Every structure is written in structure tokens, then in C-alpha cells.
Amino acid sequence: xxxxxxxxxxxxxxxxxxxxxxxxxxxxxxxxxxxxxxxxxxxxxxxxxxxxxxxxxxxxxxxxx
Amino acid sequence: xxxxxxxxxxxxxxxxxxxxxxxxxxxxxxxxxxxxxxxxxxxxxxxxxxxxxxxxxxxxxxxxxxxxxxxxxxxxxxxxxxxxxxxxxxxxxxxxxxxxxxxxxxxxxxxxxxxxxxxxxxxxxxxxxxxxxxxxxxxxxxxxxxxxxxxxxxxxxxxxxxxxxxxxxxxxxxxxxxxxxxxxxxxxxxxxxxxxxxxxxxxxxxxxxxxxxxxxxxxxxxxxxxxxxxxxxxxxxxxxxxxxxxxxxxxxxxxxxxxxxxxxxxxxxxxxxxxxxxxxxxxxxxxxxxxxxxxxxxxxxxxxxxxxxxxxxxxxxxxxxxxxxxxxxxxxxxxxxxxxxxxxxxxxxxxxxxxxxxxxxxxxxxxxxxxxxxxxxxxxxx
Numbered sequence: 001x002x003x004x005x006x007x008x009x010x011x012x013x014x015x016x017x018x019x020x021x022x023x024x025x026x027x028x029x030x031x032x033x034x035x036x037x038x039x040x041x042x043x044x045x046x047x048x049x050x051x052x053x054x055x056x057x058x059x060x061x062x063x064x065x
Numbered sequence: 066x067x068x069x070x071x072x073x074x075x076x077x078x079x080x081x082x083x084x085x086x087x088x089x090x091x092x093x094x095x096x097x098x099x100x101x102x103x104x105x106x107x108x109x110x111x112x113x114x115x116x117x118x119x120x121x122x123x124x125x126x127x128x129x130x131x132x133x134x135x136x137x138x139x140x141x142x143x144x145x146x147x148x149x150x151x152x153x154x155x156x157x158x159x160x161x162x163x164x165x166x167x168x169x170x171x172x173x174x175x176x177x178x179x180x181x182x183x184x185x186x187x188x189x190x191x192x193x194x195x196x197x198x199x200x201x202x203x204x205x206x207x208x209x210x211x212x213x214x215x216x217x218x219x220x221x222x223x224x225x226x227x228x229x230x231x232x233x234x235x236x237x238x239x240x241x242x243x244x245x246x247x248x249x250x251x252x253x254x255x256x257x258x259x260x261x262x263x264x265x266x267x268x269x270x271x272x273x274x275x276x277x278x279x280x281x282x283x284x285x286x287x288x289x290x291x292x293x294x295x296x297x298x299x300x301x302x303x304x305x306x307x308x309x310x311x312x313x314x315x316x317x318x319x320x321x322x323x324x325x326x327x328x329x330x331x332x333x334x335x336x337x338x339x340x341x342x343x344x345x346x347x348x349x350x351x352x353x354x355x356x357x358x359x360x361x362x363x364x365x366x367x368x369x370x371x372x373x374x375x376x377x378x379x380x381x382x383x384x385x386x387x388x389x390x391x392x393x394x395x396x397x398x399x400x401x402x403x404x405x406x407x408x409x410x411x412x413x414x415x416x417x418x419x420x421x422x423x424x425x426x427x428x429x430x431x432x433x434x435x436x437x438x439x440x441x442x443x444x445x446x447x
Contacts, residue, residue, distance in 0.1 A: 009121075011106070011372050012379060012421035013345065018428075031379070031421025046085070053081045054352065056074075056344045056372075058104055058124045 001045050002063045003052075005033045009059040016051040016060060023048055024060075033059060067358065068161050070143045070153055071169030072096025074104065074344060075325025077124055078351030079167050080135050086359050092135045093161060095153065097142035097170070098185060101130065106344050108189040109213040110374055114220060115193060119186060143170065146301040148318050165358045168298070168309055168323040169351065172291040172342065177267055182287045183214060192286065196223050199284035203272045205264050206288030207231045209238060209373050212247065214286055215256050216375040226257040226280050228264055228272055229289070238371070240386040243404065243416055246397055247375065254376045264289075293327045293340070308340045313364040314357045315350060322358065324350040333364045334433045343371035368431055372421070381421045384414030384431040394423050403427060 003023070012031030016024040023044060025034040040048060052060040067083060069076040072094050080092055096102075102124040111117035125133075138159065145154040152162040174184045181192050196202065196218055204215045207229025215227040215234075227234060233244035234251060248258055262274040271281040293308040303317050304310040308329030311317045315330050323330070325347040329340035346367060353365040372381045378400070387406035395402035395418075403424050406414040411432045417424025 011374070012381065013370065013372060014422060014425040015345065017425070026422040026425070028422055030419070031381070031417075031425075049085055050082075050352070053078060053085065054345075054348050056348060057106070061126070061129075 001039060001042075001048065003035060003038050003040070003048060004061045004063075005035050006059045006061070007032050009057045011057040011059075013056050015054050015056065019051040019054065020044060020047045024051065066091045066093070066163040067165045067167070068153060068163035069094045069167045069169060071167075071171060071325070071327075072098065072100075072102050072137065072139060073169065073171055073325070073347070074102070074124065075169035075171070075347035075351045076167065077102040078348040079169065079324055079355050080133060080351075082352040082355030083358065084133055086355055088355070088359060092133075093163070094135050094137050095141065095143060095155065095161060096137065096139045098187075099140035100186060101125075101137065101139070103186055104344075105184075108186060109183055109210055110217055112186070112189045113183070113193050113196070113214065113217045119190060122186060142297070144297050146298055146303070146321075148302050148321060151320050164320060166321050167351075167354055167358075168317065168321065168327060169325045169347075170294040170297075170327050172326045173294045173296075174291040175287070175289055177285075177287050180267060180285050180287045183210065184291070195284050196221055199223050199282075201282045202226070202284040202286060203228055203280045203282040204286045204288055205229065205267065205272060206290070207234045207236070207260055208288065208290065209235060209371070211286075211288035212251070212375055213373060214288055215251065216254070218286075219251075219254055219256050220376070223284075224255075224257075226259055226272075226282070227251065228259045228262070228274065228280060230261065230263045232261050234258070234260070235373070238382065238386065239380070239416065240388075240390055240406065242390050242397075243380075243418065246400075246418070247378070247380075250376055250378055250400075291342070293329075295327060310338065313366075314362065315354045315365050316357065322354045324354045330365060332366060332433075334366045341367075341369050343369065345370045366433075368428060368433065370428075377419070379417075379419050379421060381417045381424050382414060383416075383424065383428045384412075384433070386416070387413035393427075395420060405430075 103122040212234040218225040233248040236244040309323040311330035332339040387408035389407040415427040
């Protein structure tokens, strides 16, 4: 799994952090997403998929490679 | 076969969650617009301002949609639902039958003949063109959409007046303290506010207020509310009342569910029917519906959340505003703060102004059990 985030699209909702705090964080100053782990272990894949789907700004993209 | 009626955020989220949770059967998404799923929050901001090319609002890449294995039927509005046969009839004459049908048709804006509004991508592009020619605009409507449109117009350099019946923009969603701060932001940024007076009529020359004042304009944008898009369901036998009325599982009838702006469901924690018009609810409710279609049998009990960006302010609201307000981080003067809203000593909501992360960290303290009504929440669900 390979994750990319689009910081220009991110609205700072933090829904990804609520779901997968080991993978995503937010910048303190403006809440924009910070990717902590772009290739997380398999145990986290389903949570990351859900985070990408639930992101209200469609700022998270997950690819299989 | 599962049929999702509505090709926007809620419909897409339902389809994605069905696949994620292991549903391998046929899946169709029926959309009234000709477009593949796109995002609406940027329409009044990045698309209207022109800072984003229109294709940037696409919710998913072509590859991601292909992997979803969904049959998209677009540009064909649903016109009738047969609950017994579990079939949807479309404007072009299609009849789509399914074991489960998800209704996610969203909202229809209230309009005035001849005046532009903003709900769809095509609306946004048309309005952008109108703004490029306008010498004086009036936005009628002091809710989220009206305030965002006015802010974007001002940033485009268009002289703009915001009119509406509330004392301050978004007073209903923000409460008086923060709404006053938003009014101040608009005024200092060059938006003329004419609030606290109902609009009597709109003509080609401008807007007439109940006070007798005329607001001259060569462009009047209407943003004064919307209604659930349920007119096509009136002969269906479903219970309608400010949306499609659903049980706590988002179910309107056997095999028929609703998600997003159009759905009014029994929120078990709040102990009453709720309908939410926000982006996050569209997605979260779609996920809840997918789970219940596949047998989860779980109530949908979200903490509401929305955000808005206007000028330099990013405002995030979790839960509900309450009558008691306290600033707990930052300050109004530095235009960076978190406020907590209370009712009867319980935290009902949190708002961040340019402090999204800090506001989110207060979210877990919110109690939705703030009404006298007895809540019947499933343990662990809220």
C-alpha cells in the first residue's frame, strides 16, 4: 500500500487522524494533514482505506503498489 | 443487485463501503447530473474563485472508479420508486430493480425565477462567469453557502452585499458570539452586510428589503436554503417529512435505505429524528448504510461536524452550538481560538477558528445526551 495526501485539498477535519493516528497527524498551526507513514503495515490497511473514503475533502489517495 | 440513487458524496461512500466490507454483487449508481461523483464544498470557494480547474473537484480518479466495479448510469434522474417491486424508474424510461436501494438524492436549492443559485458544478461555473461581468452583486441568504459566496465574490474584487434575516451571518450555526466575529471579518474585508431584515422581493434592479431599503445590483445570487430532493418519492408510500424518514439503521422500508442530506433518521443518542446537511454526514451515513445492508444492524449515531473557509478564517464545528459559550484556547482578538458550548452543564459542541486540530482534540468530550429525552443508545455505539 502506498498513500499520498494532497495538502492543498485537505480541509483539516482530522477524520483520518481519528481513524488511523499511527498513519496521519495534523499540523498544529493550521490542521493540515501530515503523513506519518506512507507505506503502513498490512494490519492498518483497512483503516487507511476507510480514512481515504471518509476524508471530506478527498485529499487521501491509496494505491496498491 | 444494489442500486444507489444519487452519484454524489453519500452515494459514492455507500458504494465504496459496500466493496470494502466484502460485497461482490452487482452495484449501480444512478445520477441525475451527467458528471461522475464530484465534491460540492469547493464549488463556492475554489471553483467559484477560479483557483481550481473544474476537474479538480472529481472525488475519485478514473482508476479508483474502475477498481470499484460500479455501473454508473448518469444524466438520468430518478422519477419514481416502486417500494413493493423495489424498482426505480428514470426520466429516460429505465426501470432498475434491486434487492437493496439506497436513496441519496441530496438537496434541491430554493430558487427564484431568473436568479442564479449554487448547488451543482454547472451552477458554479455559470456563476463564476456572471461574477466576471457583475459590477455590484447582492447575495440573498445568510447561512453557510451565502456567506461563502459573498466572501469569494469579494476576493474576486466584486462589490458585494450580503442580505438575510439573521443578526449576523451563520448565527444559527455559530451562535451569537462567533457569528458576530464572522460579521466583523466580512465587514473588514469589504462585504457590505444588510442583515436583520427579510428580503421582500428581487427584481432585475436589485433587492427590496422589508425596511423599504433597496439594494441595487446587476447580479442577485440566491442562497436561502434548500429542501430534501424527495418530490420524486411523493407517490412511493415512503414516509416523508423534511426528508426521507428512517429508523435508527437508516432504513426507510424493507430493503430501502437513505443517506446524506436527504435522510432524516432516528438518532438514538439524541432520541429524536435528525437530518444533517453537511459533507461529513454524507460519507459517514453512506458507510453506516453499507454496513446495515450487509447485516451489521447498527444504529447511526454521529457527532455532527462541518467546516467553512471564509477569507482567512477556517471554522470547524463539532457537535451542536449551545447557549453557554466559553473561549478555552487562543482569543477572539488574535483570530485564533477554540470555544466550547454548553447546555445545562454538558458540553454540546466545540468550535475552532483557525485552530482545526485543537478543536478536534476537544471532540471526544462532547456529550449528545444533553436533552431530557431518554436516550436508548446501544452500548459502545456513541
